[in-house]
Amino acid sequence: MSLFDRIRAACRAVAEDARFVRIDASRLEPCLRELLASDAPRPDPAHQRRATREATLAYAVTLDAINFGSGWFPFLRKRPGCSGYFTVALALAERFDARGAWSAAALREIEASELARVLGQDRAVPEVRELVGFFATALRDLGDLLVARYAGEFSALLGAAGGSAARLVEILCAMPFYRDVAILDGREVPFYKRAQITAADLHLAFEGRGPGRFVDLDALTIFADNLVPHVLRMDGVLVYEPALVERIEAGELLAAGSREEVEIRACALDAVERMVGAGVRLGHPTPAWRLDEILWRRGQRPESKARPRHRTRTVFY
Numbered sequence: 001m002s003l004f005d006r007i008r009a010a011c012r013a014v015a016e017d018a019r020f021v022r023i024d025a026s027r028l029e030p031c032l033r034e035l036l037a038s039d040a041p042r043p044d045p046a047h048q049r050r051a052t053r054e055a056t057l058a059y060a061v062t063l064d065a066i067n068f069g070s071g072w073f074p075f076l077r078k079r080p081g082c083s084g085y086f087t088v089a090l091a092l093a094e095r096f097d098a099r100g101a102w103s104a105a106a107l108r109e110i111e112a113s114e115l116a117r118v119l120g121q122d123r124a125v126p127e128v129r130e131l132v133g134f135f136a137t138a139l140r141d142l143g144d145l146l147v148a149r150y151a152g153e154f155s156a157l158l159g160a161a162g163g164s165a166a167r168l169v170e171i172l173c174a175m176p177f178y179r180d181v182a183i184l185d186g187r188e189v190p191f192y193k194r195a196q197i198t199a200a201d202l203h204l205a206f207e208g209r210g211p212g213r214f215v216d217l218d219a220l221t222i223f224a225d226n227l228v229p230h231v232l233r234m235d236g237v238l239v240y241e242p243a244l245v246e247r248i249e250a251g252e253l254l255a256a257g258s259r260e261e262v263e264i265r266a267c268a269l270d271a272v273e274r275m276v277g278a279g280v281r282l283g284h285p286t287p288a289w290r291l292d293e294i295l296w297r298r299g300q301r302p303e304s305k306a307r308p309r310h311r312t313r314t315v316f317y
Helices: 003-016 025-038 053-065 084-099 104-109 112-119 126-149 154-161 165-172 193-205 227-234 242-249 259-281 288-298
Strands: 021-023 181-184 187-190 238-240
Touching: 003 165, 003 187, 003 259, 021 259, 025 259, 025 288, 053 084, 053 126, 053 154, 053 193, 084 112, 104 126, 112 126, 126 154, 154 165, 165 193, 181 259, 193 288, 227 238, 227 259, 227 288, 238 242, 238 259, 259 288
Parallel strands: none
Antiparallel strands: 021 238, 181 187
């Protein structure tokens, strides 16, 4: 089995035995039709060109190295009208545009205090201090990887992937914060959310050319986080056990790797895979990563933000 097939199979197994989450099969095709008919793209800094090809590449990889923290986002100082993700992504884009990319050597030495300044965050807030500390660790890991294996060059890292998204995932998983694999009932359940989204972001930033060309791009799964499952729940595709809904809406954190948290992510991934199959039958073949894009953008709508989504403090999303 390929890397991506292993992800799909593991999540299907979790969905089949799930106790807290179920997929409403009757909603799959109607939801797919709604998604394909109502998509309204919103510009994402991860998909925009920076001053040079190398800066664009460095920005996408650097951003996705810290593309996590949704469990801490309620404590961030957010820009007007921006979510936690857009607050971080825009601040990082401004830093790159003003001063260029951090070199691999600089990433190896980066401190949380510098990141807090770049991102406009207050480290006096304990939750913010914790998250920015994790960001700094993630970037130091990236710098170490680049220096140790790729002569400090982002382009060499992408070159080693050889145009394979699966190989890029394997390369990135040399870093601990990318090893997004849960253990449930003694079985591994891989998601690799941030490693997979790096390939998709590069594809979009480079319009499928150069560092953004991956021959297996459409083999990607969704990028299982806390927002896409929330949108699927709001659309009736995912149905949560009532007590779980109460916990989420009360703002209770779900532990990373808990059965509830793993089921939410795995059922969302499996539901979208079923929607991919429905798209083929309807004559509208759409890969999972494209549906993830649409679902994620739907999650930016006021009606989606009006209801609490699950929160987990994890470096994986």
